[in-house]
Amino acid sequence: MSDHSKDRLLAAPALRRRALLALGAGAGLAAAPARAQQAAPPAQGTRKGQVVVGLSQEPTVFNPLMPGIEVDETIWMNVFDTLWYPMPDGSLVPSLATEVPSTTNGGISADGLRWRVKLREGVTWHDGTAFTAEDVKYTLELIVAPGFKSRTRLGHALVRDIEVVGPHEIAWRMESAFAPYMAFLSNTYVVPKHLLAAAADPNTAPFNGAPVGTGPFRWDRRVPGDHIQLAANEKYFGKGPFLERAILKYVPDMTALYAQFRTGQVDAIIGTGIPANFVPEAEKLPGRRITRTSSGSLEVLMPNLGQPALADKAVRQALYAGINKKGIIDVIFYGLHKPTESFAPQESWVYNADLPAHRFDLAAANAILDKAGWARGANGMRAKDGVPLAFDISTTTGNALREQSQQLLLQDWSKMGVAAKVNNMPAAVIWGEFYVRSKFQTLLVGTGFRSGIDPDPSNRFASNAIPVKGGSGGNYMQWENAEADRIMVEAQATFDTARRKALYLRLQEIVREELPILPVYQYVTAEGTKSNLMGYAPNINARQNTWNMREWYWA
Amino acid sequence: MSTTASTPPAGAAAQVIRPRGPGAFRRFSRHRLAALSLVLILSLTLACIIVPPLLPFSDTEIDIMQRFASPFTGPHLLGTDPLGRDTLARLLMAGRISLSVGFSAMAISMVIGIAVGLYAGFYGGRIGAILMRFVDAMLCFPSIFLLLAISAFLQPSVGSIIMLIAATSWMEVARLVEAQIRALRARDFAVAARAIGASDRRVMFRELLPNAVAPIVVAATLNVAHAILAESYISFLGYGIQPPTPSWGNMLENAQSYLTSAPWLAIIPGAAITLAVTGFNFIGDGLRDALDPRQEAR
């Protein structure tokens, strides 16, 4: 029996259900854990071999509180621990905490303002120092410390009066009730006070280049630009690790990465996965196992409602009807991704499966535009009140499959009298001012619309989250809707999951009707491992599927 | 990248080359490879202009059912790309773009280079020195840095790509012209022209520049080659001409992920680039021999 299933037994059944409902995505209980049982897992304390995990981006940020990107979490989740973490089914499993606090077990007060967390005893940092509540306190304080370059203070900024109740118990007060904080803490890694507090400046501490955590693997060495080597932490408090070493190999190009997977130079491709056009071939490779894993990210066409033509709902609806989703998904992406109507992942507990289904219908699209007064001009292109129905469609350069989707869209839309033009840019340019100051016209973008694993999308949809209008958030579409605002405020403040679910179901209806984003598909990533590498289990609620690398072993 | 292609042999830049002479054309046509290349480039250009309208397929017509057709197997002579577009039509339309990028970028870089070189070479002085130090500084950068950094400013379009390439390839021309003009300035005919009271402008454009035309023509030819190569590098680095407009560079860039399954998609545009660039390089070489009798004599 695994360590975390033991923890789950310790927690009350009601809590488990609550956690399941409250957080993340359930439903899609992957078949992978069952597969992992094909060969008998090794006995605790035995370790054999190494795994080379191929990544198409280079992890460079090793302090888990500092600004990093998803690939950096590959390191964080193996070197550090959080208080609790999400399982594939959405339930939370205590890690450095001994139980997940809730209003039921008294860990969280009924008004959601007072939190109390019991911590695991007998845990040591990789350098041998004991882990205590002081470390957790230090971590929460460092995140909001003025000079520290922390990744995000969202949620953490509400924490007040942190109190070390005992060496292994901590409590704090929230400025206001904030349900998603539970999810944020499942992604907040605890750092050692004794190393960081001793440094003159935590921003430049030696720790940041050679992290010390409590996790299943400890930092071994890094060859910059090439790979990072982690070694097993023999004193890990949980299950595993069963490997002596884990090597995270950076191969900057996805095609080259796949080539190295095929030749066996890397044992597993995690993260960005195998490019869609290689998936059919990869699935036939002997000695390799390809797993299609759902991701919480969506591919959407993001219109900028600040553009006069795109501000018209009829235009957005017509454009949506003019997207050949089947053509894009089945032909260009070889059927890898899943068409979707909602901003929530289909595995989420708030997912609304009853939204009107999209139909690719150019005649209907033309009718919508005719009715809305967008008349065709001499050149066949539409305009209304002197505003031409013309815009740029932008995405990051160098993504061949996305560029193909764009060209398919262009061809279909031109039949509707829509003059769209491709204007792609490199990532550093497109995601700069162009994106956050809403300077784009339309974007083809893969992104998430939730808060970590909490379904709350207010950072993306609330009218006070429009940066270009003085707000703080990621509502770059500049969408404003009073009902949606009310729903999101209420859902954020309540811990009543049934109520939250009802609110988010309604929100999805509004978004589907108003189309502030035109959902194309939910991402499915094809990750691959060698067939005899056991224990790999995709987790839609983890940032990277190296989340359980401690349990991997060679058959 | 082979910026070196446009570097004349050691010392040639500083030597003053007297132009033309009646034998220049004869010498050029005797340079068999150059003559051959000229024919090749001319026919390539003509093909790009004339053939596309005659083809049964357009370069942007998507036919998803016909994707990845192999060359020489069906109605599509050179096969189709991942969206089922005809590779031959795209290759020729791309040729139009790539060749015009090559010529236009060359023209602009020559104008800038000649202007700077002429000014610095003729007047010298502080401004001239600053200009030439600026040229030196720009030449210090690996060209890819300049391409990458400057392209971030531009909306990628055919026009901006031309400007971009021109902006990163005028320095060697400036250096060449400056050296020529500085050397010619002291020569008898220039001194004489000034002695009879010709204006600066007249001396520059009527006396000096025509006498420096030979190396300029050679550099111009090589710059076309350089620009075509540069276009492909820009595409490779992700700043290229936007789809659906094809260029040799972006065809090649898009083919990368299909190298194993549809290698012809990469081989065909790559070969076109190599062919065209080789052609221009040979023409440049031939012109150098033709316009510079000294080389033949040795």
Place this chain on the structure above:
Amino acid sequence: MSGYVVRRLGQSLVLLLMVSMIGFAILHLAPGGPLSQFAAGGDMTQEDLDRIAVQLGLDRPLPLQYVEWLWRMLQGDWGRSYRDQQPVLHIIGSHIGATLELMLTSTLVAMMIGAWVGILGAIRRYSIFDSLATIGAMVALSIPTFWFGLVVIYVFSVGLEWLPAGNRYTIGDESLLDRLHHLIGPCMVLALVSTAVWSRYMRSSMLDVINQDYIRTARSKGLPERRILLNHAVRNALLPMITITGLHLPALLSGALVTETVFTWPGMGRLFLDSISYRDYPVVMGILVFTSVMVLAGSLIADLLYSIADPRMGAPG
């Protein structure tokens, strides 16, 4: 001589200052910035992004940022990477080995093959060999490097399976043989252009020397042709090549950058591209200064060596 050295050094320093200014301006004025990568992820708020911009000092006027950068630079502080917080010099140091390995071996290969082809071409001018070498060099100069790299991978790695498709070594092996095996592909690609350049210059340099008086004198004295060529001609023809090596350095760096990208070689080129695409300003500036120093020093040393080796030249202007 020493006056000349001082003057050249002074000029180089001024150039270096200009390079850093131009580079700094282009880099910082270009749209996009180091925060884009975080905005793309979507889980950081605008507040977070603005705060980090202030913490990185990106909100201050550009000239001020430049002066501060320059001031720290003069004190030997190259700054720290935005990505991994490591000192820039340390990062350059950890990538330079791979690049030098690639550049030195390919230059060595290019020198040997290029010089041989050039000398032979000059001695047997207008022979079939010479014509083929000319055509070959011209084609080599015309092939897009990355395309050639892809073709090499397709033929030798995917097709014949003789060579690895990338990387510097197999993790866990790292023996000399393993490293050499990985080096063949990228070395071949990077050496292509250099070989062509070398052979062209070597040929014309050799032709110059052969027609010089002292070679004619040697011939008239009846010395054996082979000895004349080896002892006098080749030695003197190699002299100008010192300059070529120096002048060719920027092109070689660009070539290395592309080659490293194609072969996933963990060197400076890779670092440079990654740093530019993340807008990691301190690292990009560090690499720019570093390569500029290399380029300037290369041409300075080449000139000095040349004037020492060939006193007739005097000090070139």
